[in-house]
Amino acid sequence: xxxxxxxxxxxxxxxxxxNLPCNHSTISGNEYVYWYRQIHSxxxxxxxxxxxxxxxxxxxxxxxxxxxxxxxxxxxxATLRDTAVYYCIVRVVFRGxxxxxxxxxxxx
Amino acid sequence: DTExxxxxxxxxxxxxxxxxxxxxxxxxxxxxxxYKQKAKKPPELMFVYSYEKLSINExxxxxxxxxxxxxxxxxxxxxxLQPEDSALYLCASSQEGxxxxxxxxxxxxxxxxxTVV
Numbered sequence: 001x002x003x004x005x006x007x008x009x010x011x012x013x014x015x016x017x018x019n020l021p022c023n024h025s026t027i028s029g030n031e032y033v034y035w036y037r038q039i040h041s042x043x044x045x046x047x048x049x050x051x052x053x054x055x056x057x058x059x060x061x062x063x064x065x066x067x068x069x070x071x072x073x074x075x076x077x078a079t080l081r082d083t084a085v086y087y088c089i090v091r092v093v094f095r096g097x098x099x100x101x102x103x104x105x106x107x108x
Numbered sequence: 109d110t111e112x113x114x115x116x117x118x119x120x121x122x123x124x125x126x127x128x129x130x131x132x133x134x135x136x137x138x139x140x141x142x143y144k145q146k147a148k149k150p151p152e153l154m155f156v157y158s159y160e161k162l163s164i165n166e167x168x169x170x171x172x173x174x175x176x177x178x179x180x181x182x183x184x185x186x187x188x189l190q191p192e193d194s195a196l197y198l199c200a201s202s203q204e205g206x207x208x209x210x211x212x213x214x215x216x217x218x219x220x221x222x223t224v225v
Contacts, residue, residue, distance in 0.1 A: 036216075041196055041221075042219070043112070043198055043216030043217050043218045044151065044214070046214065046215065095156075096214070097153070098152075
């Protein structure tokens with residue numbers, strides 16, 4: 001499985017856009033990029049996923065570079081409730097390996 | 109119903125005890141997973157069941173024994189655990205197609221926090 005690399009921590013001001021990067025330089029052509037977040041040792045929560053194209057849903061946007069070696073999760077208007085650990089995962093079939101994640105802290 | 113339900117939420121067991129963790133989903137998902145998460149670490153895959161058959165065992169010690177009685181239920185039987193097995197145990201499910209393309213995301217339960225004393 002492709003491995004992911006994320007910065008260990010980031011801060012973002014409340015109301016601003018939070019941009020979380022992920023490097024997955026060994027991703028193969030059939031592996032999807034998924035993003036999850038985990039709040040206070042609850043179960044991880046699905047945010048968004050994509051293969052090649054940029055994606056947007058009610059929670060976030062996912063920007064995948066053309067060579068697919070990296071991606072960025074964008075939370076457009078961060079709130080205090082977005083404080084969590086964010087995991088980027090590349091996944092094929094049943095295997096999805098979690099990276100070490102980014103601890104995002106939203107600052108009031 | 110869009111949830112994965114795990115019971116119990118907390119469990120304390122001795123090293124000689126036998127206990128079971130239970131996971132249930134009614135979304136019609138055909139793949140179910142057990143993950144283990146130690147404090148301040150990412151979840152680590154333990155087992156995957158697809159169509160009620162064990163598809164992946166990530167070299168998990170035999171003191172952990174998974175069981176999938178039907179498409180909605182997943183159990184993890186625990187026996188002779190060690191204190192280092194204390195962790196958050198997460199169950200997840202996904203709507204895997206026959207090809208298992210990875211198109212579908214996971215739905216996670218809230219986990220069982222296990223303490224082995």
